[in-house]
Amino acid sequence: MTGKTKIAAKTFLKKGKLFQSIKGMADILPIDQDYWRSFWQTAFKVSSRHGFYFIETPILEPASLFEASIGATTDIVEKQMYVFKTPGGDRVALRPEGTAGVMRSYLQHRLSYFSLPLKVFYLGPMFRHEKPQAGRYRQFHQLGFEIIGDNSAFYDAEIILASLDFFRALGLNDLILKINSLGCRVCRLAFRQELKNYFSAYKKELCPDCRRRLGRNPLRILDCQEPSCRTLKSGSPNILDYLCQNCNNHFKAVLELIEDNGIKYELDPHLVRGLDYYNRTVFEFVSSGLSFSLGGGGRYDYLAEIIGHRLVPAVGISLGLERIVEALKIKNISPIKRKRPLVFFAAISEEAKKKSLGLMEKLRAADIPVVEALGRNSLKSQMKAADKVKSSLVLILGQKEIFEGSIIIKDLRTGAQENILLDKLVEEIKKRLS
Ligand SMILES: [Zn+2]
Ligand SMILES: [Zn+2]
Missing domain, CATH: 3.40.50.800 (Anticodon-binding domain)
Structure with missing residues (x-):
């Protein structure tokens, strides 16, 4: 800071006018450039190794795209979306996640003609009005991999392998995969009813949000972070007991593939991932010593039908880049292996x-x-x-x-x-x- 700017800052401070970034929205500063450079470089390197093409969709999309795909009773849509009217009167939202926009783009541009399945990745900012805490911001960046157009278990495993390739290239080698299956719309119906019966018995102990969700979307109670709801969750029915034959076979095939590739995993029957568009496999990466997951995803075979009236099976993942910076710092891992002399x-x-x-x-x-x-x-x-x-x-x-x-x-x-x-x-x- 030169003498001149010091004085300027002081006079602004006196008048209480020095601008600050908006709460929960952080500057990415020059000191962290090596992290972000390595994210971009590694993302492109890993993607070309695995055959993913780059895609970038707009930050603003119609609000209804997210409301329809993520689900009206999810925390994201109920509480966290930045929704506003444009000067032209359109209701738009800052994207809270990347998948809905990618699927919108896939349908709009008929990208199935480009390759089948379509393998794409994106890297950019997302927006959610959440309570800011360690590794969690209101503007945050995600790297996402999506494979659209195939329902084979092979691609569930491929998404997981590509993510692990990215993590390993950054020096994160100790990740554990948490995995679950949410079934299909047929078998999930029976589970939903069981869940409803179970939580109805404890209705008084549920938080007001969950009491409301009980009728419309009992699965969302499994996301709830309220202590009382979390306690109830531990005794709730296990979705894996309700999978139909097809879903069971699919999940088994995924687990076999990841076992064959030496991936450490834990079954987590309460993992539901907070978005309505997921079905069958869902997963999340965690690491010892971290209080947050580094990314997660799953299948979304019904998303195209919800927003585009046709069935296109797909699977994807998004990785939280601010959280990965935090993890690398906590674990003392330098993002650039060898610095060029200057x-x-x-x-x-x-x-x-x-x-x-x-x-x-x-x-x-x-x-x-x-x-x-x-x-x-x-x-x-x-x-x-x-x-x-x-x-x-x-x-x-x-x-x-x-x-x-x-x-x-x-x-x-x-x-x-x-x-x-x-x-x-x-x-x-x-x-x-x-
Ligand atoms: Zn099923
Ligand atoms: Zn709750």
Whole structure:
């Protein structure tokens, strides 16, 4: 912060006018750039290994898209959506998740013609008005993988494998998969009734939300985080006892595939994932020492029918990137394995400064990263800047060097300093960086 901005900030503070980000919406700051760069790079790398194409859908969608697909009695739709009217009078929502938009796009653009099944991934911000807490923001970022157009258990396993590939590439190796099946619309009906019978006996102990959900959507009681509802949940009927033959076979096939691939998992009969569009397999990744899951997903074979009037089986997952940053920090895992050394360019006179831009461009053309602080006058303050960005090499150009056609290279790692000819600049730097 320079002296000038300090004063400006102070006067704003005095008037109580210094702007702050909105509660629950965080800035992603330069200090965390390595995390986000590695998310983008790893996402593209893993996706191309697994044959997923990139897709990006708008942040704003019709509010009814989410209300229909996520479900009117879910926490997301009831309490967490940012819904508003546009100046044109349309009711829109900031997307609370990525799957509904991807399916909307799949149906709108007939993407089944592109490949079958369609394998896509997205990475972007989502919005939910939740209580902010560790790893949970109101604007947060998700990486999602979706496979649309096939109901085979093979693809449930493939989504899980692609996610694990992503986690492993980041250095997260100790994840446990929690998994459950929610059945199909036939067998879930019987389970729903059982659940309704069970919770009806404890109606007085349920929270007001769940009392209301009891009639319309008893499955959602299993998501409820109220202590009294959570206690009741532990004794509730087990959905796996109600699966029909087809759903049972599908779930067995998924478990066999993930066992064959050495994936650690735990059956969790109360895992329901908070969204109505899921059926059959649902899953979540957790890790010891973390109070939150790092991502989850499942099958959504009925979603296309709900929003597009045709049946298109699909399965997907979304991973919470802020939560992954948190996990990497807690576990002390650095996102970039090997940092490239950085070159800092210092110029002492006005003439040297003028000349330095062209020299830096030469280095950059050879893919050598160079930074500078040419707005600063003294060598001392430029060296301070070099120190701040943790440069390995400093190039110093002064009047004498211009006259001689040379430049000084100072290696901050060893303290060694020498004069080299400008003609040899690129090769000399390359030698020292290798
Ligand atoms: Zn079934
Ligand atoms: Zn409740």
